[in-house]
Amino acid sequence: MTATTTDVPKTTTAQSLTLTDLVKTYASRGRESVTAVKGIDLAIEAGELVALLGPSGCGKTTTLRMIAGLETVTSGSIRIGDREISQLPASKRGIGVGFESYALYPPLSVRENLLYGLKARKVKGAEQMVASISSRLEMDELMDLRPAGLSSGQKQRVALARALVRNPPVLLLDEPLSHLDASARQRVRRELKVLQREFGYTTIVVTHDQVEALSLADRLAVMDAGVVQQFGTPDEVFDDPANLFVAEFVGEPQINVLRGVTKHVDGRVHVEIGSRAGALATAVTDVPDGTAVSVGIRPQDCTLSADGPGLRTTVAYFEHLLEFGLATSTVAGIEEGIVVQTPAQEVYEPEQEVVIGAPPERVYLFDADTGERLR
Ligand SMILES: Nc1ncnc2c1ncn2[C@@H]1O[C@H](COP(=O)(O)OP(=O)(O)O)[C@@H](O)[C@H]1O
Ligand SMILES: [Mg+2]
Known part of the structure; x- marks a missing residue:
């Protein structure tokens, strides 16, 4: 894998992503309602890579799903640039998602899956782009296989590639490397960062792994119990923790x-x-x-x-x-x-x-x- 390939077209105009007092309450009949996200404010700059880091159940996926339009917003605002998107259908938001559960079409090969949306939109150079990104994510030998034959780590790389080839202005990735083995995870993580820099997507990566967050992110949003506890560069969060939760969550030992x-x-x-x-x-x-x-x-x-x-x-x-x-x-x-x-x-x-x-x-x-x- 090379980190210097320049054959990826840079077509994105990066845009800022702003969350203001974002709240999500899950209410279902006969059950107590759960407020999973309790008023999040985050101002993410155009082209920035932000990691949402926090323990399981703290509201990371819910936040991402609201931004993607896969979950309704209870209250608050989501803007891309100056455009309020919180009430738009998912397909109108111009957001690329690489969620773990993201479905691949079983009858199509990996290559066809990756090309699918691009061909529908008649994107020029689609084949070269798919070939370049897949090779950088170490997927060459997977291209002719069908999804059913893939391991969970391989499926995860295909989902990541599919989000990347769409070349969206905003990219949301939920635990994108969790199923990879340790050495592949390190290499794919590095390549993801390089691709993000080349494309200039405004990116949120959700993770519960502090090493992943620290190595990928320009800034970290450390979350607990539906609240952002601290938002800052890795150094700021490590050197100047806002509270005991952040101090204990970030840092090894x-x-x-x-x-x-x-x-x-x-x-x-x-x-x-x-x-x-x-x-x-x-x-x-x-x-x-x-x-x-x-x-x-x-x-x-x-x-x-x-x-x-x-x-x-x-x-x-x-x-x-x-x-x-x-x-x-x-x-x-x-x-x-x-x-x-x-x-x-x-x-x-x-x-x-x-x-x-x-x-x-x-x-x-x-x-x-x-x-x-x-x-
Ligand atoms: N569809 C849902 N209905 C009810 N509660 C939910 C739903 N999805 C998530 N939750 C609850 O919201 C909280 C946050 O979940 P989630 O956003 O998945 O956390 P994370 O991704 O940080 O692990 C948890 O308490 C979870 O049980
Ligand atoms: Mg989650």
Whole structure:
């Protein structure tokens, strides 16, 4: 697969996609209604690739189906450019969808399936475009097969190719790579990103996989319980989480979350953890002393030393992975262990006493009840 092919015609005029206070309530007789999407605002720029990232059931597919016109909107607005589309039938919206359940015509070969819509619209160069995109998605050997003979991963690539060849101004993909094996997923993901850049489609990719979201997206919308919790670049979301949910959902290994109490030391807000472990300096300015908080510290931001300021802890176990180590330490008086990512060459022993430090601006405080970030 090459990443430099230029034989794909760039015919799309990219357009912005704007969701305003979008709500979806599923109501059915005899059952309690479910509000799956609770007022989403998203302004996606022309040509941008946005990942909707969140756990199963948080409303990602519902959001995509409303944009595509496969589901009615309870309230709110959806605009492509300046055009309100929320009341238009799906076929009038000019949107390409690559949904998992997207039907392929069983009697037609993969090639015929891909060409089907293009031929109906008399698109010039359809054969070359289909050949080029399929080859870049590693589908050459599938072209003469019928859908019934395909594995789920192969079907998924055909669905993706079919959405791409339509060359829509707005492209919606729901978990487009979920059935591919790990190595194909990486290659197809890279090619998808390159194709998206070449075509310039405004694209939303739904995923529950943070690696996929971080590697594909210009910006991420992290969703939970029908609400966008944070919308920003991967760096913004990782470095400056808006709340505890985002901090815990994005990042691998997962962020450490500990209970702490704030206290000024030398004119700076510190957070005390455990009864005797010590305190960490923070960059927080607006939190009164004695506030019980949730403290978030990423394993990558922690350092271990023999002494000095920080949290006095004991190594419980140490895992030597190839590129780094993970030391899990315990603090007297608290239940949670603290995971620290250590440099590859360092080794720690169980029972070893270590002091955990972290840069103040990387010690995040969250409201102990609501999980909102305290600054
Ligand atoms: N057709 C439907 N009728 C009733 N409830 C639905 C329907 N589709 C989805 N839901 C509910 O809406 C919520 C969000 O679902 P969904 O958008 O599929 O989430 P996700 O794609 O993030 O996993 C879930 O609680 C789900 O059970
Ligand atoms: Mg879904």
